[in-house]
Amino acid sequence: MDMIAGRGNMAEQNTDKAAKVDTLSDRRVRVSTRDVCVFYGEKQALYDVSIDVPDRAVTSFIGPSGCGKSTFLRCINRMNDTIEGARVTGKIDLDGDDVYDPSLDVVELRSRIGMVFQKPNPFPKSVYENIAYGPKIHGLANSKSDLDEIVVSSLRKAGLFEEVKDRLHEPGTGLSGGQQQRLCIARAIAVGPEVILMDEPCSALDPIATAVIEELIDELRENFTIVIVTHSMQQAARVSQKTAFFHLGKLIEEGPTEQIFTNPVHKQTQDYIMGRIG
Amino acid sequence: MTDINMQQTGSEASRKRLEIIRASLSRRHRAEAIFKGLGIAAIVLALALVGTLFWQVFSKGTPSLFQSTLHLDITFDPEVVEVGPAPEAGSGLSPAEYEEAYLDWRRALALVNWNELIANAIRDVSGTEIDGGDVRALVDNNAGLVLRSRFQDNPDLLGQTVPMDLLVSANGDNWLKGTIDRDLPDERQQLSADTRNLLDELRADDVITMDFAWHLFTNVDSRTAPASAGLAGAFMGSLYMMLIVIVLAVPIGVASAIYLEEFAPQNRITDLIEVNINNLAAVPSIVFGLLGAAVFINYFHLPISAPLVGGLVLTLMTLPTIIIATRAALKAVSPSLRQAALGLGASKTQMVFQHVLPVTFPSILTATIIGVAQALGETAPLLLIGMNAFVASVPASPLDQATALPVQVYLWQGNENRNFFEARTSAAIIVLLGLMLVLNAIAIFLRTRLERRG
Ligand SMILES: Nc1ncnc2c1ncn2[C@@H]1O[C@H](COP(=O)(O)OP(=O)(O)OP(=O)(O)O)[C@@H](O)[C@H]1O
Numbered sequence: 001m002d003m004i005a006g007r008g009n010m011a012e013q014n015t016d017k018a019a020k021v022d023t024l025s026d027r028r029v030r031v032s033t034r035d036v037c038v039f040y041g042e043k044q045a046l047y048d049v050s051i052d053v054p055d056r057a058v059t060s061f062i063g064p065s066g067c068g069k070s071t072f073l074r075c076i077n078r079m080n081d082t083i084e085g086a087r088v089t090g091k092i093d094l095d096g097d098d099v100y101d102p103s104l105d106v107v108e109l110r111s112r113i114g115m116v117f118q119k120p121n122p123f124p125k126s127v128y129e130n131i132a133y134g135p136k137i138h139g140l141a142n143s144k145s146d147l148d149e150i151v152v153s154s155l156r157k158a159g160l161f162e163e164v165k166d167r168l169h170e171p172g173t174g175l176s177g178g179q180q181q182r183l184c185i186a187r188a189i190a191v192g193p194e195v196i197l198m199d200e201p202c203s204a205l206d207p208i209a210t211a212v213i214e215e216l217i218d219e220l221r222e223n224f225t226i227v228i229v230t231h232s233m234q235q236a237a238r239v240s241q242k243t244a245f246f247h248l249g250k251l252i253e254e255g256p257t258e259q260i261f262t263n264p265v266h267k268q269t270q271d272y273i274m275g276r277i278g
Numbered sequence: 279m280t281d282i283n284m285q286q287t288g289s290e291a292s293r294k295r296l297e298i299i300r301a302s303l304s305r306r307h308r309a310e311a312i313f314k315g316l317g318i319a320a321i322v323l324a325l326a327l328v329g330t331l332f333w334q335v336f337s338k339g340t341p342s343l344f345q346s347t348l349h350l351d352i353t354f355d356p357e358v359v360e361v362g363p364a365p366e367a368g369s370g371l372s373p374a375e376y377e378e379a380y381l382d383w384r385r386a387l388a389l390v391n392w393n394e395l396i397a398n399a400i401r402d403v404s405g406t407e408i409d410g411g412d413v414r415a416l417v418d419n420n421a422g423l424v425l426r427s428r429f430q431d432n433p434d435l436l437g438q439t440v441p442m443d444l445l446v447s448a449n450g451d452n453w454l455k456g457t458i459d460r461d462l463p464d465e466r467q468q469l470s471a472d473t474r475n476l477l478d479e480l481r482a483d484d485v486i487t488m489d490f491a492w493h494l495f496t497n498v499d500s501r502t503a504p505a506s507a508g509l510a511g512a513f514m515g516s517l518y519m520m521l522i523v524i525v526l527a528v529p530i531g532v533a534s535a536i537y538l539e540e541f542a543p544q545n546r547i548t549d550l551i552e553v554n555i556n557n558l559a560a561v562p563s564i565v566f567g568l569l570g571a572a573v574f575i576n577y578f579h580l581p582i583s584a585p586l587v588g589g590l591v592l593t594l595m596t597l598p599t600i601i602i603a604t605r606a607a608l609k610a611v612s613p614s615l616r617q618a619a620l621g622l623g624a625s626k627t628q629m630v631f632q633h634v635l636p637v638t639f640p641s642i643l644t645a646t647i648i649g650v651a652q653a654l655g656e657t658a659p660l661l662l663i664g665m666n667a668f669v670a671s672v673p674a675s676p677l678d679q680a681t682a683l684p685v686q687v688y689l690w691q692g693n694e695n696r697n698f699f700e701a702r703t704s705a706a707i708i709v710l711l712g713l714m715l716v717l718n719a720i721a722i723f724l725r726t727r728l729e730r731r732g
């Protein structure tokens with residue numbers, strides 16, 4: 001498909017959509033990307049992705065395995081920098097600041113854009129230290145009591161406090177999978193980011209733990225801008241307000257979740273949602 | 279194919295499949311059993327070998343931890359100890375005069391026939407008259423020195439009788455312990471028949487007893503008085519070298535490994551360095567000794583036979599081991615831990631030092647222990663930098679001459695009085711093993727402590 005035409009299409013859609021869904025259109029854009037391409041060595045993994053991520057909403061990326069969702073997510077907080085041979089072109093803005101501006105400090109960027117990974121990866125330290133680490137390195141707490149407060153409030157926001165309040169000083173790796181993932185979310189929240197990126201945060205969890213986290217994501221939406229990669233169409237439908245569909249490294253279609261799921265414009269999107277590609 | 283058809287052929291096929299699997303199962307179980315058996319056999323064999331080694335070392339070494347000791351009442355007879363009273367400082371003498379007088383007094387002491395005192399004491403206890411030659415055959419050569427320094431420290435002993443413990447000579451010890459064949463004819467015995475009888479008599483009367491050989495740990499090596507030769511010098515030499523290796527090789531090795539693994543750009547130069555480090559680990563240790571002699575002694579003019587040079591050589595030898603093991607440990611750290619740290623906004627340095635390194639600490643510690651233990655047991659390179667020299671004092675600093683425990687083993691093993699020193703070498707090996715055990719214990723202690731904190 002011709003990309004220029006494709007984008008033209010999308011622009012049309014956007015105006016279209018604005019009329020229908022006002023919840024998204026009046027939100028300001030937090031992250032905006034234009035013509036982002038990613039190469040792993042010689043191989044191109046993403047082709048000209050342009051998308052706007054609205055403030056205080058959940059945006060979900062869906063698409064078949066290997067289509068570049070994780071790759072794209074990692075571009076936003078420059079985690080791709082750590083991958084040998086990865087190269088990113090195009091433009092990504094966070095609140096109008098170019099993320100790839102050489103003068104921008106990647107450490108500062110990552111304090112503004114938190115990340116939760118597919119596999120829960122708490123530090124092999126205590127629950128408390130897991131959460132306190134971020135605020136500590138960024139100098140966000142002036143005293144021990146400040147830090148205590150951040151830890152407790154982050155745990156509360158992640159809905160984990162009641163479960164772990166008696167074992168704050170036990171290793172975080174001793175929690176259940178679902179608890180570990182919420183610990184990772186609490187850890188990301190503790191730094192006070194504006195955006196939280198989540199790469200399949202529930203793929204290693206059972207349905208109940210998944211439901212808990214989905215609920216949590218829904219609550220976090222009030223204060224954070226969330227981007228979530230998911231393989232579960234139901235999950236995307238349940239938690240997100242905006243959905244983007246990727247296929248073979250290209251952004252095929254994006255729009256309000258409701259519209260993508262009920263009335264997709266592109267045949268590939270339709271096929272994917274109907275379970276015909278995957 | 280219809281459903282029924284499929285089911286029929288299905289059950290038929292699945293039965294056949296099961297049979298095939300069962301046949302292969304028994305084969306697999308057999309292979310497993312064989313492998314398990316081989317594994318157990320290997321472990322048993324290894325344990326048996328280690329057990330034999332330990333049994334050998336301990337059964338040979340323990341006798342030398344107890345040495346024939348003569349308990350005598352020595353009378354500092356004024357007729358034998360013909361010296362004036364010791365000069366006293368301050369008694370009307372200027373410091374220079376006092377110094378002079380004291381030296382004269384000590385010279386007079388050196389001329390005293392101390393062995394006569396020993397002969398007298400033996401006569402008193404056994405009734406046997408012996409001469410100076412017999413005394414030299416009976417007690418260790420430095421027995422006279424022991425009496426002299428005892429008297430020198432306390433000149434008031436003149437005319438008094440004090441109980442003293444003296445070491446029996448190496449040959450006497452051999453005879454009493456039976457490490458020399460007691461049935462050998464006279465002309466092949468080291469000691470005369472009279473001396474041998476006297477020894478047996480004194481032993482039977484408990485004048486000679488087998489006492490714990492403390493001097494083994496407090497004395498230095500001695501050629502003239504083999505019975506009182508000890509390990510203190512070699513032990514300190516080894517200790518200094520060990521400290522130097524730990525202080526230098528661990529930080530340098532770990533730092534290089536961290537840099538190469540985490541920070542260095544991947545290019546020709548780092549590839550070259552990597553290949554070289556891997557090759558260095560395989561270089562025979564004696565080559566490091568040559569290098570040490572050429573660089574540290576000839577070029578930098580560091581003292582010969584010094585633990586400092588030995589430590590530097592062993593550091594060079596240990597570095598590749600530590601670097602390779604540390605890099606392997608760093609490589610093995612799961613990427614998700616790194617991502618977790620970076621994702622929170624940790625800088626690369628923070629990620630490495632606050633998350634990756636603590637996780638690898640146990641592996642690095644293990645590698646360090648292996649490296650240091652290897653260095654501690656190394657002999658060949660030390661021979662090349664002169665650490666096999668005979669050193670008759672405990673090194674007070676790493677710049678003093680010294681030898682090392684394995685070198686001491688080597689030297690003692692080559693001593694002409696094999697019967698006596700064979701047990702000694704085993705004792706030295708026990709000390710060496712003990713030192714390594716302590717080292718390991720410290721490492722385990724550190725590891726559990728740090729793990730608990732982490
Ligand atoms: N580190 C890497 N080096 C080289 N190629 C990579 C790397 N990571 C991803 N790729 C390639 O980039 C493409 C996109 O991968 P990505 O992980 O972004 O897919 P994804 O949509 O997240 O898939 P999944 O849903 O399975 O997680 C794939 O073809 C993959 O093989």
Ligand SMILES: [Mg+2]
Pocket residue numbers: 069070071199
């Ligand atoms: Mg992915």
